[in-house]
Amino acid sequence: MNNRLLETFKSVLPAVDFWSLRYVNTDYQQIMVRQNRTEPLTLNQSQGVHITLLQNGGIGYGATSDLTSNGLQLAIEQASRWAKYSSACGLIDTSQYPRPSESGQWQSPVEQDWDSLTVADKITLLTDINHALRSDDAIVDWWASLENIQTTSILFTEDVTIEQNFSQLTSMLSALANRGIESQQRSYGIEFSAQNGLEQLARIEFAEQASRISQQALQLLDAPNCPNSKRSLVLMPSQMTMQIHESIGHPLELDRILGDERNYAGTSFVTEDMFGTYQYGSDLLNISYDPRDPQQIASYGFDDEGIPARHEYLIRNGVLLRPLAGHLSQQRGNQPGVANSRACDWNRPAIDRMANINLEPGNSTLEEIIANTESGILMDTNRSWSIDDSRNKFQFGCEYAQLIENGELTTVVKNPNYRGISSHFWRNLSAVCNASTYQALGVPTCGKGEPNQAIQVGHASPVCQFQNVDVFGGG
Amino acid sequence: MDIKDAFFTLSSGLNQTLIANEVLLCTLQGEQTDFVRFNNSRIRQAGSVHQYEFGLQLINGQHHSSATCTISGQHETDLEQLSHLLVTLRVQNHQIPEDPFLNYSTIPENTEFNPESELLESELVMDQLFSSGRSLDQVGIFSNGALYQGFANSLGQKNWQTRYQFNLDWSCYLKTDKAVKTRYAGTRWDQAKFAGKFESIRQQLDLLNTPALTLEPGQYRCYLSPTALSSILEIAAWGGFSLKSHHTKSSPLIKLNEHKTRLQQSIRLSESHANGFTPAFTPQGFIKPDEVVLIDEGARNDYLVNARSAREFNHSVNAQAESPQSMHLAPGQLPSADILQAIDTGLLINNLWYTNFSDRSNCRITGMTRFACFFVENGAIKAPINVMRFDQSLYDILGDKLIDLTRETECLASTDTYYRRSSSSMTLPGILIDGFNLSF
Structure with missing residues (x-):
């Protein structure tokens, strides 16, 4: 199929300065059991190509689900049409566009294949979890689901062929407790979305978590609101994921800094002159772009413009070193970067994205942090996120929190929120746990770009502590 | 064959393969869109996307399974692909429980909305944008083209909608985060209306060009x-x-x-x-x-x-x-x-x-x-x-x-x-x- 596709493409391709053909094939399956009933199964299959052409100083693309000779020819005509138009009024110096030189492959590490369990087996598993979630009449809505995404992406240019095969599993469960007009939800699993197979279920103790999640939802119904105060904040990895994502990942995307996203996803409080010198956080803060863990959700061998992925520090000992910049942004901004030019599918062009943006472990233990905290709060599992367009002033909410008083975890509180400013918050990072609490998590649907693109990004982190944070509750 | 005819021909072809009391619901969502992204009043990324997604729901009593897949619009290729998918759904229907909440229309009611396009060529719009906004720092996206949606079932119902729409969503920047964001969407480009947008933009940019206040909470x-x-x-x-x-x-x-x-x-x-x-x-x-x-x-x-x-x-x-x-x-x-x-x-x-x-x-x-x-x-x-x-x-x-x-x-x-x-x-x-x- 793939050789035939390439031959067909080449047979209708006119002379151009540079071409690339990115073929993407995705199979998505979802099985959900809600309130002990099987919901309609979802099966989505998608395939198409994204053709980029450089001609006479212009660049354009054509994307199509029609892989016949006629379809490819039409997509080439569209790409050529836009290359011609942009040659007179383009922003991009096309000589800076990446020309990949290394072929290669990537394969997600899967131990237990999705099809090793039948549909009926999966429904039985999820139904059993449903029964565990419904532990009390006050649990009024409950569900569990499994999602599998199999993606093949092949990038062809005149010089290289890069084939990458990804397998992603997402397992989720949720319980919602209600009394009168008060509802509280606890959930688990989406943050563990990773490149693996059904072995994930044992690794994250998926079925075993149902009872805890259900009990915590009930516990929240009786809990007082989170107090309004300034105190020490301890974030579990399930919230650190969103904290890293919004207030480090997005601000470091160089295409934002260069203004591409000003109409949609926003700008950045980070400016080009800060790289190499700016003290982003305390010296405990070490952030890397890290494709090394093959199970983490956004690991890959090459980005979607064919640049090999290699580990790089973005922030080391608190100092900002380099932006999230793919090859083209590196050239445009005269900055170092990483291999992060990514597209969510065949129907979208590549732009600067996060991949795995990880916070490296420190030396503390969770027990030490709690024992050393006089007045604090521990928050778990993100449920709300909001940040200004320069990714500086943020407010987050979590599902579950527990006060820390005189060195001990005490009262469970509901509706916990906190607020801060990125440029100050990370400087108040006062403790980073060691590898004992380190978890490789992620966000399966990060939105950005015009036209819009939702893509998976990874964030690994241990538990972290921040000082002097404004926290508050609901009501 | 246009995409509407291709869709209804495919759904008819699939109906021929149904067994016994099976019912088939088919949907189509498609678009032919130019996406023109710009920054600093110059083209950042421009291209065209042609995509068609065919949906199938195969019903047998209270059992049913659904799937979607992209299609090419070329009949023989698509019919072969969808026929395979239909077999997959038929097998799956034997593995899943009955659905007490299955619900679909059994009384055929046909509708069609299929106007002629009144859209301007995207390049002409971009020329007007860059010309009208000369000297402005403009950033945003222009989307332009056809959106298709269809429904057909094996009970004889057919529904279709084509919409030709443009959507210009852009910001004019004065400096840092001081900008005016504007939208202009429709089915027929109105030059006078578009020009009026620039009057408002320039007025607001003038107002933005004074020192900003930081409010007290x-x-x-x-x-x-x-x-x-x-x-x-x-x-x-x-x-x-x-x-x-x-x-x-x-x-x-x-x-x-x-x-x-x-x-x-x-x-x-x-x-x-x-x-x-x-x-x-x-x-x-x-x-x-x-x-x-x-x-x-x-x-x-x-x-x-x-x-x-x-x-x-x-x-x-x-x-x-x-x-x-x-x-x-x-x-x-x-x-x-x-x-x-x-x-x-x-x-x-x-x-x-x-x-x-x-x-x-x-x-x-x-x-x-x-x-x-x-x-x-x-x-x-x-x-x-x-x-x-x-x-x-x-x-x-x-x-x-x-x-x-x-x-x-x-x-x-x-x-x-x-x-x-x-x-x-x-x-x-x-x-x-x-x-x-x-x-x-």
Whole structure:
């Protein structure tokens, strides 16, 4: 199929300065059991190509689900049409566009294949979890689901062929407790979305978590609101994921800094002159772009413009070193970067994205942090996120929190929120746990770009502590 | 063969392969869109996307399975691919339990909306944009082309909608975060209307070109434009109008649903299918009513009900999805021309950004101001403001704190292009409120 596709493409391709053909094939399956009933199964299959052409100083693309000779020819005509138009009024110096030189492959590490369990087996598993979630009449809505995404992406240019095969599993469960007009939800699993197979279920103790999640939802119904105060904040990895994502990942995307996203996803409080010198956080803060863990959700061998992925520090000992910049942004901004030019599918062009943006472990233990905290709060599992367009002033909410008083975890509180400013918050990072609490998590649907693109990004982190944070509750 | 004929020919071909009492529902969603992204008034990324997604739902008694797949539009290739998929669904139907909430239309009702295109070529629009905005730092996206949606079933029903739409969504920047964001969407390009947009842009840029004020946290009298209000209502729509969410107690409007509180008497909010851009039919073949009144006189009136919820909760189907796609908020008495005078001293907020819940049970919503927002003193714009956070319940914003809604409404075509271009829209007035909670 793939050789035939390439031959067909080449047979209708006119002379151009540079071409690339990115073929993407995705199979998505979802099985959900809600309130002990099987919901309609979802099966989505998608395939198409994204053709980029450089001609006479212009660049354009054509994307199509029609892989016949006629379809490819039409997509080439569209790409050529836009290359011609942009040659007179383009922003991009096309000589800076990446020309990949290394072929290669990537394969997600899967131990237990999705099809090793039948549909009926999966429904039985999820139904059993449903029964565990419904532990009390006050649990009024409950569900569990499994999602599998199999993606093949092949990038062809005149010089290289890069084939990458990804397998992603997402397992989720949720319980919602209600009394009168008060509802509280606890959930688990989406943050563990990773490149693996059904072995994930044992690794994250998926079925075993149902009872805890259900009990915590009930516990929240009786809990007082989170107090309004300034105190020490301890974030579990399930919230650190969103904290890293919004207030480090997005601000470091160089295409934002260069203004591409000003109409949609926003700008950045980070400016080009800060790289190499700016003290982003305390010296405990070490952030890397890290494709090394093959199970983490956004690991890959090459980005979607064919640049090999290699580990790089973005922030080391608190100092900002380099932006999230793919090859083209590196050239445009005269900055170092990483291999992060990514597209969510065949129907979208590549732009600067996060991949795995990880916070490296420190030396503390969770027990030490709690024992050393006089007045604090521990928050778990993100449920709300909001940040200004320069990714500086943020407010987050979590599902579950527990006060820390005189060195001990005490009262469970509901509706916990906190607020801060990125440029100050990370400087108040006062403790980073060691590898004992380190978890490789992620966000399966990060939105950005015009036209819009939702893509998976990874964030690994241990538990972290921040000082002097404004926290508050609901009501 | 055009895509409409290709779709109906494919669905007929698939019907020939059905066995015994099987029923087949087919859908199509497709687009031929130019996406032209620009920055610094130059082309950043430009291209065209042609995509067609065919949906199948194979029903056998109370068993059913669904799938979607992209197709080429070339009959032989597509029929072979879809026939294989149909076999997969047939096998799967034997592995899954009966669905008590299966619901599809069994009374064929055909509809067709298939106008001629009146769109301009995208290159001509871009020429006009760069020419009209000469000397401005413009950034954004222009989307232009056809959107296709179809339905057919083996009971003989056929429905089709083609819409040719453009959507220009862009910002003109003065410096840093000081910019004017504008939208222009429609089916036929109107040069005079477009030129009028630039008059407003240049006026606002002049107003932005004064030192910005940093407000003290507190409560402010404030006008929220239709665009700003849409950012709040988008969040309330995360379950706020769904019958399923109501019954599962997950609605952010649970207090309204349980009649524990109400919005101001003047609030009438509806799903106006007849005035929206989404198709008149659902993926199960039901024809939508022209209007569903969700909130009337400030109180809960009805919910959006999809096919499954209709069967589960014994209601009629009135929507494709249980979140609004054609929201309409009834206007009030405040003439738009009198907005500054009505604010007197307070804030003019044109855009909000990144809204989310801070307390879902109380429908308390937070977000940031963005783009051209101004401090108004004695009925005149005094200065732009630096970004501030709001955090307030919808029960305040459209309840006790609401002073009035504008007499004029604005139709906001969605600029959402995740996966494909959205057909959703909102038609909203602006609102004048007292005591809008702002913090850093």
